[in-house]
Amino acid sequence: MLEVFICEDDEEQRNRMIKYVSDYIMMENLDMKIVLATENSEEIIDYLKNNKVIGLYFLDVDLKEEKSGIALGAEIRQYDSQGAIVFVTSHPELTYLTFTYKVEAMDYITKDKFTDIRKRVTECIDTANQRYVLNKTNNRKLFQMKAGDKMISVEYGDIMFFETSSQLHKIILHAKNRQAEFYGKLKEILEMDSRFYRCHNSYIVNKDNIVEVDVGKREIKMVNGQICYASSRFLKGLKDIVQNK
Known part of the structure; x- marks a missing residue:
């Protein structure tokens, strides 16, 4: 099962993201589930330390804590090298930091009135699910x-x-x-x-x-x-x- 993680410190936006993801998983009957939606980045790292995971991660770049979402993405890579990381940000100019931290991202979703966030989220889910199914089909056991x-x-x-x-x-x-x-x-x-x-x-x-x-x-x-x-x-x-x- 592909496990989904959401790290967003704005409760309203976090709940909206949970709804987008859970509705699409249920509608498409995907072998996925949200295992953690939180404002605290350490909750995700603690989970990864104690579980073997291939995940899909939606990370707010501008977390209201010392660690940024991009730094969190780099730390996630230490535990889940195959996971798909999606950054959600109000500051698209910060995406250059992914190169500084050497984080391979699947997508960057901008929080603005011009972006259809639900559509971008479902596209990321589809892509991550296709990769996951392909790896299973190829018996790529890790x-x-x-x-x-x-x-x-x-x-x-x-x-x-x-x-x-x-x-x-x-x-x-x-x-x-x-x-x-x-x-x-x-x-x-x-x-x-x-x-x-x-x-x-x-x-x-x-x-x-x-x-x-x-x-x-x-x-x-x-x-x-x-x-x-x-x-x-x-x-x-x-x-x-x-x-x-």
Whole structure:
């Protein structure tokens, strides 16, 4: 489900935005819902810290707090790299700040008498929904982890293997073009996807990305050239996986 967030400090305008969004979702029977409509930007960040989200965000640029809506958008990107951000503003001249904060925005809606705000909102909903449905159709499943103060998203298809870190309770993710370290347990990761195979007490490998298994060296070569390791206990299962690919 695509989750919708509204951050607007003017209560009347916030209620109007809620109505525009909820009416259109109901009318079009979309797989979406408003999970939070607030004047407080920290409520959105707290929600994202505790939930894995792909969202649609309508953010007032000129919030009556120290953090602007554009700064909020930049912070949202740390937790939801795939979300669609729409800025709603009475000051279109401030949109240059999105480049300063490096925020990729779907749209800018100006609060003036010349803008049909309802129409622009529904167009944003349609676009965000189309992208969401397309990603689901393409089975673009994302593995998300918190590394330091950032939320990192990696497509499951790009994951090579996981290994336990020398740091207690941490795991290293080896992906196609990156590595990331985060707190977690191999047992929990193993249950997340059928592509994952426990090949060693300290390793979990993505079966889809195995090129070959060297039984003598107990090494698993991945599609990007990385090497994962296996124990003799799990070698038979690995040979069966390679033979059946």
